[in-house]
Amino acid sequence: MKTLVCTKPFQFDYVNSEKPMAKMGETLLKIERIGICGTDLHAFEGTQPFFSYPRILGHELAATIVETNAKGFLPNDAVTIIPYFSCGKCIACRMNNENCCSSINVFGVHIDGGMREFVVVPDEYLVKSEGLDYDELALVEPLSISAHGVRRAAIKKDEFVLVVGAGPIGIGTMEFARIAGGKVIAMDVNEERLNFCKENVQIEYAINPLKEDAMEKLKQITNHDMPTVIIDASGNQKAINNAFQYLGHGGRFVLIGLQKGEIQFMHPEFHKRESTLMSSRNATKEDFEFAISCIKNGMIKPTNYITQMVSFDDVKSDFTKWLNPEEGVIKAMIYF
Numbered sequence: 001m002k003t004l005v006c007t008k009p010f011q012f013d014y015v016n017s018e019k020p021m022a023k024m025g026e027t028l029l030k031i032e033r034i035g036i037c038g039t040d041l042h043a044f045e046g047t048q049p050f051f052s053y054p055r056i057l058g059h060e061l062a063a064t065i066v067e068t069n070a071k072g073f074l075p076n077d078a079v080t081i082i083p084y085f086s087c088g089k090c091i092a093c094r095m096n097n098e099n100c101c102s103s104i105n106v107f108g109v110h111i112d113g114g115m116r117e118f119v120v121v122p123d124e125y126l127v128k129s130e131g132l133d134y135d136e137l138a139l140v141e142p143l144s145i146s147a148h149g150v151r152r153a154a155i156k157k158d159e160f161v162l163v164v165g166a167g168p169i170g171i172g173t174m175e176f177a178r179i180a181g182g183k184v185i186a187m188d189v190n191e192e193r194l195n196f197c198k199e200n201v202q203i204e205y206a207i208n209p210l211k212e213d214a215m216e217k218l219k220q221i222t223n224h225d226m227p228t229v230i231i232d233a234s235g236n237q238k239a240i241n242n243a244f245q246y247l248g249h250g251g252r253f254v255l256i257g258l259q260k261g262e263i264q265f266m267h268p269e270f271h272k273r274e275s276t277l278m279s280s281r282n283a284t285k286e287d288f289e290f291a292i293s294c295i296k297n298g299m300i301k302p303t304n305y306i307t308q309m310v311s312f313d314d315v316k317s318d319f320t321k322w323l324n325p326e327e328g329v330i331k332a333m334i335y336f
Helices: 038-045 134-138 140-153 168-177 192-200 214-221 235-246 267-272 285-296 312-323
Strands: 001-009 009-016 026-038 060-067 079-083 120-124 124-129 159-163 181-186 206-207 229-232 252-255 276-279 306-311 331-335
Touching: 001 312, 026 079, 026 124, 026 134, 026 312, 038 312, 060 120, 060 134, 060 140, 079 134, 079 140, 120 159, 134 140, 134 331, 140 168, 140 252, 140 285, 159 168, 159 214, 159 235, 168 181, 168 192, 168 229, 168 235, 168 285, 181 214, 192 206, 206 214, 229 235, 235 252, 235 267, 267 276, 306 312, 312 331
Parallel strands: 159 181, 159 229, 181 206, 229 252, 252 276, 306 331
Antiparallel strands: 001 009, 026 060, 026 120, 026 331, 060 079, 079 124
16 A cells, blocks of 8 residues: 655655554554644654654544444444544543553554555544544544643633634634633734634634734733733744733633743743643543534534645645745645
8 A cells, every 4th residue: 555654854755565454453444534734744844742753644534444343333434533542551541631641652643644545543542423524524633632722721701812823723722712702812923824814713803923012912902901811822932932921810821832942931920920831732532522513513614724635646745835834724635
């Protein structure tokens, strides 16, 4: 079968590999769609933590079941997967926090993923389509990450929520923050992405800190209270460190975005606000189910995010372009 391997930063190679065979407790899947996310882009350019080469990327997947004995599933069923394979034994797993298992294997990050024609996955990580099409199914995983971050933030009705970063995860975060009742403020230095959000995501406010005084704009929007929830989806060190100044008293700062460097903030300023800082890693089955429900009910239309549709045969030649902000990529989707 045809497989695409990231052999080193900035290098993809197509290779022929054997079609996998499912053992007891495993399901054989034919891949139909692969969504490209920031993790894939960062892995390709060599800036992704928790990563080694060579690696088969791809964890935002839609697939058709070829062979299975999983309860409730049949051949030809459309599915997606929860790509976070946990140990089931560590302290996180024992507390039902499998999403941050101490020895987690993320499909397409720690272990080889879905950029190939067929894959085998453990039965327990299958997720039913519930009537979603392949494009929608491939977007459930990134939406679940956004849903998990918003759930961590515990947004109250009419709270001002500042979402830093208007990429796919940030856009999903804005959607779920809106569904939770928050007044959403988008912040990004890319004007095209902010315009995309204005047209597609029902945000109330947008700020480009390169074009306006972000502090003054936030004071105007919040009547000097400042946002009591900040969620970073940029994964940019400068953006993260800079955003602490925008946090209102009693506020929560949630990090969905991930970068390799240190987080720095002024302790007295953070302390006097009795602020809360937390990370948000991956997602849970509950988040997947909620994301699917929101898509089915028309509360989110994730296919609006798809800006590029690319054949699997063309990924190697097209992938580098997606690193360029001028290409206007929100979500690239690979099809077979």
